[in-house]
Amino acid sequence: MNKEKILSLTDLTMSYGSKKILNGINLEVYKGQIIGYIGPNGAGKSTTVKIMLGLIEGYGGKIEIFGEDIAKGDFSYKGKIGYVPETAEVYDNLTACEFLTFTGELYGLSSENSEKKAFELMKEFGLEAAFHQRLSSFSKGMRQKVLIISSLLHDPDLLFFDEPLSGLDANSVMIIKEILAQLAAQGKTIFYSSHIMEVVEKISSRIILLVEGKVVADGTFEELQEQSAEGTLEEIFNQITGFTEHKQIAERFVGLVSEGSAHD
Amino acid sequence: MTDFKSLQVLDYFKPLFLKVGIDYEMMRKILQLKLMMDSRRMPTIFNGSKVKKEGNQFLKSLWLYGLYGLLMLTPFLFFGNDYIFQMSIIFSLLMFILMSSMVSDFSAVLLDIRDKTILHTKPISNRTLNAAKVVHIMIYMFLLTGSFVVIPLVVSIFKHGIVFALIFIIEIVLICCLVVVLTAFAYLFILRFFSGEKLKDIINYVQIILSIGIMVSYQLVARSFEIVNLKISYVFEWWHLLLPPIWYGAPFELLLHQNYSTEMIILSVLAFVGPILSIALYIRLMPAFERNLTKLLSDSSRRKKKSQRMVNLWSKILCRTEEERTFYRFSTLMMRQERELKLKIYPQLGFALILPPLFIFSEIRTRSFEEITSGNGFMFIYFSLLVIPTVVHMLKFSSNYKGHWIYRAAPIQNEAVIYSGTLKACIVNFFLPIFVVLSVILTAFFSLDILPDLFVVLLVAIMVTLIAFSMMNGEVYPFSNAYEHTQDMSTFKVFATMFIIGFLAFLHFVISKIPYGLYGYMILLIVTIFITWRVLFPKKISEVS
Numbered sequence: 001m002n003k004e005k006i007l008s009l010t011d012l013t014m015s016y017g018s019k020k021i022l023n024g025i026n027l028e029v030y031k032g033q034i035i036g037y038i039g040p041n042g043a044g045k046s047t048t049v050k051i052m053l054g055l056i057e058g059y060g061g062k063i064e065i066f067g068e069d070i071a072k073g074d075f076s077y078k079g080k081i082g083y084v085p086e087t088a089e090v091y092d093n094l095t096a097c098e099f100l101t102f103t104g105e106l107y108g109l110s111s112e113n114s115e116k117k118a119f120e121l122m123k124e125f126g127l128e129a130a131f132h133q134r135l136s137s138f139s140k141g142m143r144q145k146v147l148i149i150s151s152l153l154h155d156p157d158l159l160f161f162d163e164p165l166s167g168l169d170a171n172s173v174m175i176i177k178e179i180l181a182q183l184a185a186q187g188k189t190i191f192y193s194s195h196i197m198e199v200v201e202k203i204s205s206r207i208i209l210l211v212e213g214k215v216v217a218d219g220t221f222e223e224l225q226e227q228s229a230e231g232t233l234e235e236i237f238n239q240i241t242g243f244t245e246h247k248q249i250a251e252r253f254v255g256l257v258s259e260g261s262a263h264d
Numbered sequence: 265m266t267d268f269k270s271l272q273v274l275d276y277f278k279p280l281f282l283k284v285g286i287d288y289e290m291m292r293k294i295l296q297l298k299l300m301m302d303s304r305r306m307p308t309i310f311n312g313s314k315v316k317k318e319g320n321q322f323l324k325s326l327w328l329y330g331l332y333g334l335l336m337l338t339p340f341l342f343f344g345n346d347y348i349f350q351m352s353i354i355f356s357l358l359m360f361i362l363m364s365s366m367v368s369d370f371s372a373v374l375l376d377i378r379d380k381t382i383l384h385t386k387p388i389s390n391r392t393l394n395a396a397k398v399v400h401i402m403i404y405m406f407l408l409t410g411s412f413v414v415i416p417l418v419v420s421i422f423k424h425g426i427v428f429a430l431i432f433i434i435e436i437v438l439i440c441c442l443v444v445v446l447t448a449f450a451y452l453f454i455l456r457f458f459s460g461e462k463l464k465d466i467i468n469y470v471q472i473i474l475s476i477g478i479m480v481s482y483q484l485v486a487r488s489f490e491i492v493n494l495k496i497s498y499v500f501e502w503w504h505l506l507l508p509p510i511w512y513g514a515p516f517e518l519l520l521h522q523n524y525s526t527e528m529i530i531l532s533v534l535a536f537v538g539p540i541l542s543i544a545l546y547i548r549l550m551p552a553f554e555r556n557l558t559k560l561l562s563d564s565s566r567r568k569k570k571s572q573r574m575v576n577l578w579s580k581i582l583c584r585t586e587e588e589r590t591f592y593r594f595s596t597l598m599m600r601q602e603r604e605l606k607l608k609i610y611p612q613l614g615f616a617l618i619l620p621p622l623f624i625f626s627e628i629r630t631r632s633f634e635e636i637t638s639g640n641g642f643m644f645i646y647f648s649l650l651v652i653p654t655v656v657h658m659l660k661f662s663s664n665y666k667g668h669w670i671y672r673a674a675p676i677q678n679e680a681v682i683y684s685g686t687l688k689a690c691i692v693n694f695f696l697p698i699f700v701v702l703s704v705i706l707t708a709f710f711s712l713d714i715l716p717d718l719f720v721v722l723l724v725a726i727m728v729t730l731i732a733f734s735m736m737n738g739e740v741y742p743f744s745n746a747y748e749h750t751q752d753m754s755t756f757k758v759f760a761t762m763f764i765i766g767f768l769a770f771l772h773f774v775i776s777k778i779p780y781g782l783y784g785y786m787i788l789l790i791v792t793i794f795i796t797w798r799v800l801f802p803k804k805i806s807e808v809s
Contacts, residue, residue: 053385057551079387089378093304094297102297106290106386 004031006158006189007052011061014047014213021047023213024061029191034184036204037193038233040241044213045193046086049160053083065158079107082151086162086193088143092136096122096146099135100153107154114153121149125172140167148176159183161192165199177203201233211241268299270403287392294383294396298373299403326411332361337416341423347516348528355439355509358412362443364474365408366401367450371467373401374451394550398444405440428520435512438539442508445542452553468603475611476618500527511535582688584803587677591685595659598743599693604663608747609655609694616648617698621705623647640776642706642714645721646769648698652725653732653761655694659686662743671741680801686742687733695725716782717772723789724768730796732761 007029014022021044029035039045050056052063054070063070065077090099097115100122104114122131125145135143144167151159161180165173180190180203194200200207201221209217209224217224217240221233228236238244271292281288336357340350374397383393413436421429454463504510504527514531517523575596579589599605623644662668671682703718735757775781 055380055384075389076387078385081385083381083385085381085385087381089381091297091301091378091382093301098297098300102293103382103386105293106383106388108387 005029005064006031006033006066007191008064009048009052009061010063012048012051012063013060014044014051014056014058021213022051022059025210025213025215027208027215027218029189031189032184032187032205034180034190034203034205035192036200036207037191037210038195038197038200038207038237039193039210040243043210045210046162048210049083049162049191049193053078053081053160079154080157082154082156082159084144084147084151084159084161084164088140088147088166090135090143090147092138093134095132095134096127096138097131099146100150103150104153109154117153118149121152122146125149125175141169141172144168145172157188159188159190159192161190163194164192165194165196173199197232197234197237207233209237209240216240268296270299270407271296274399274403281395285389285391286395287388290388291392291396291399294393295400295403298396298400326407329361329408330411330414333412334415336361337413338419341416341420347424347428347520348510348513350513351516352507352509352513354416355435355512358409358436359439359443359509360477361412362405362409362440363447364470364477366405366443366447367467367470367474371451373397373404374448375463390551401444402440405444409436409440424520428516431515431519435515435535438535439508439512441539441543445539445546448546448553449542449549452549455553464603468606471607472610472614475607476614500525505530505534508535508538511538578692582692583681583685585678585681588681588685588688591682592689595686595689595742596693598662599689602662602664602743604747605658605661605743608658608661612651612654612658613694613698616651617701619647620644620702624709637710640773642710642717643769643773645702645706645718646724646765646772648702649721649725649728649765649769650762652695652728652765653736653758656687656690656729656732657736659690659742660740661745661747663747665744665746668741668744671744678803680803682741683733684797684801687729691726691729695729699725716786717776720772720782720786720789723786723793724765724772726793727789727796728761728765728768730793730800731764734796734800735761 005028007027009025009027012022012025012027013020025044025048037045037048047056051059052065052070054075066080068074068077070077094102097118100118101111101115104118105111107114109117119128119131122128122145127142127145130138130142135146138146144164148161148164151161159180165176168176177199180192184190184205204221206220207217207224208215217227217236219227224233224236225231228239238246274292274295278288281291337354340353340357342350379393379397384390413432417429417432420432451463454466511531511534514528515535518528518532572593575593579592583589583592599609620642624641627641671679676682699718699722703715706718707714772785775785
């Protein structure tokens with residue numbers, strides 16, 4: 001494989017007030033990798049992505065993207081990045097057409113070009129009829145598709161997908177999985193986080209597990225399996241994060257649900 | 265995409281933007297989109313099919329600002345001979361209006377956190393993005409100020425000459441800058457020390473105060489004409505240095521009256537240096553502002569549950585079933601915590617609170633004090649009842665109207681309790697406090713003898729609430745509609761309820777002439793309320809036990 005370095009994080013730290021979110025992350029990402037970035041809620045996954053996009057300032061350590069230190073203030077690296085935010089935020093009083101054309105333009109595409117491309121892509125997702133409807137009327141899954149399109153319009157080299165599959169049905173998930181695989185085969189680098197372990201297990205060429213702002217596991221799925229002697233990624237995840245009480249919690253929870261029942 | 269007039273004007277300043285390193289084309293694109301979104305402020309769940317009015321609501325309200333300008337500012341141009349005096353008053357009013365409309369109308373622009381994920385992830389410099397934000401606000405500021413001062417400005421040309429008007433214009437521009445920056449500072453300060461929820465609450469209260477302020481100033485305008493003839497001359501005090509409106513009054517003295525005293529020079533210098541310094545500071549603090557914006561989403565400072573003791577007590581007293589109590593408590597929470605609802609209802613309540621005393625005070629000028637206190641002036645309290653239909657109508661709406669699936673999903677035995685619980689909460693939370701305050705004021709004025717009358721008024725208020733509810737709300741769940749439909753209230757129904765209130769006031773007046781008539785009326789009202797309540801909210805007997 002081509003070993004071109006796309007992204008590197010050196011001793012990345014971040015804290016809000018006295019609360020430490022990231023505790024020194026070291027990471028190097030190479031061209032064509034699909035990185036599954038996983039971890040429990042609040043481990044700092046989204047924060048890492050946001051820092052890399054320059055949405056959050058005041059981090060410690062060094063971030064290099066495409067060989068450039070982003071702290072230098074040159075924002076042009078963002079032009080080669082596609083981003084799907086975790087909170088599916090859009091300007092929802094715009095139509096899909098308007099929103100996508102606008103995003104394309106922000107990335108420097110011409111208005112006609114980005115509208116045409118957006119329409120073609122929407123069509124592939126079976127959303128051509130909704131192209132001129134307002135985003136406020138879209139379902140969660142439709143919105144997610146629009147966001148995925150908006151992140152790809154400018155043919156980026158590096159993708160940051162934060163929970164890209166939320167709200168999508170099983171068939172759409174299959175399409176997206178395939179799209180990611182083919183994009184990576186073309187040499188694009190994909191950095192994505194998800195809570196659906198089965199998907200991460202299947203499509204990632206490398207898995208990074210983050211716990212309390214630290215990388216605790218890093219490698220291919222097979223490598224992780226060897227390290228931990230567990231079968232599925234979900235089990236590995238549970239094991240590494242030291243979470244074994246799910247049965248007990250569920251028992252207590254169900255106990256509380258049936259306690260003092262209203263219909264007796 | 266539509267091209268906006270304001271952007272075409274902006275194009276003339278293109279070289280200026282390019283000079284300071286702003287990507288003009290990009291900024292223009294962002295602005296164009298933002299303006300387009302503003303013209304569709306209403307989120308369309310119906311995809312354009314049912315939305316009646318589309319268009320920039322702000323632009324449509326501009327003529328109203330023109331009217332305020334005529335009524336509130338113009339009279340002061342004729343106020344005495346000291347320019348500094350009249351202009352300081354005009355600028356105080358102008359700053360008040362600008363500042364509060366800045367907070368109420370443009371906070372959405374200044375505090376839009378979607379910008380962060382959508383715009384800041386794109387290859388655009390922060391400078392361009394910030395410029396887009398500021399220009400977006402400036403466009404509106406310009407329109408608003410423009411329509412506000414256009415009439416006084418024209419009048420000032422005729423009254424004081426063209427030089428005066430020129431100074432006026434320049435100062436208005438300076439004031440606009442100052443106001444934008446001051447508002448941003450205020451937000452910065454609040455966000456630094458409080459949570460985002462607190463800021464939203466503060467914005468909410470400013471909005472409410474603004475609407476009440478405008479309504480009251482309406483009433484006061486007439487009076488302002490009377491003091492125009494007064495002769496007051498200006499005397500400088502050191503603390504005037506802290507009041508921006510006075511800074512802006514000074515240049516008129518300096519340039520037109522050739523008053524070259526030290527204080528006038530200092531004040532005039534402040535007028536020019538103030539905005540420039542604050543803009544410089546603003547640019548420096550912008551990153552800190554953006555950082556703090558992320559706090560908007562958090563509600564971190566709240567940990568403890570608020571005490572519900574009073575609410576629980578009232579619900580125990582007023583509601584018969586546990587189900588009704590649940591809805592009473594729910595409605596109370598909605599009424600207290602939904603900002604949009606408060607924004608629509610509190611100004612009405614403020615109006616109800618202010619109207620009767622205002623009428624009584626204006627009576628004082630024409631008649632003697634004794635004459636009034638022994639008369640029927642307390643009947644002015646009926647004017648307060650006029651807001652009841654609007655308030656009741658508003659209970660149908662909520663900005664979180666989508667949550668109303670819960671009414672359908674929950675196994676509610678008797679749907680009538682939803683309405684009765686809400687109405688009871690409305691009476692206790694909204695009408696009762698106003699009524700108590702008014703009663704205290706009125707009894708202080710008219711002696712305790714009017715207590716039976718006031719009690720009758722309270723009963724009538726409850727009656728009107730019921731009438732308004734049955735006429736306007738029908739079978740619509742409370743808090744279940746989007747605000748876009750608030751205009752659905754037909755004028756006929758509004759007039760009908762007004763007529764009913766008028767009639768009831770008249771009836772009260774007539775009956776109070778009959779000995780003991782008032783007590784009979786009281787009993788009659790109680791019985792009617794009791795029966796109406798039962799008819800409107802029947803106790804459904806549940807067959808399954």
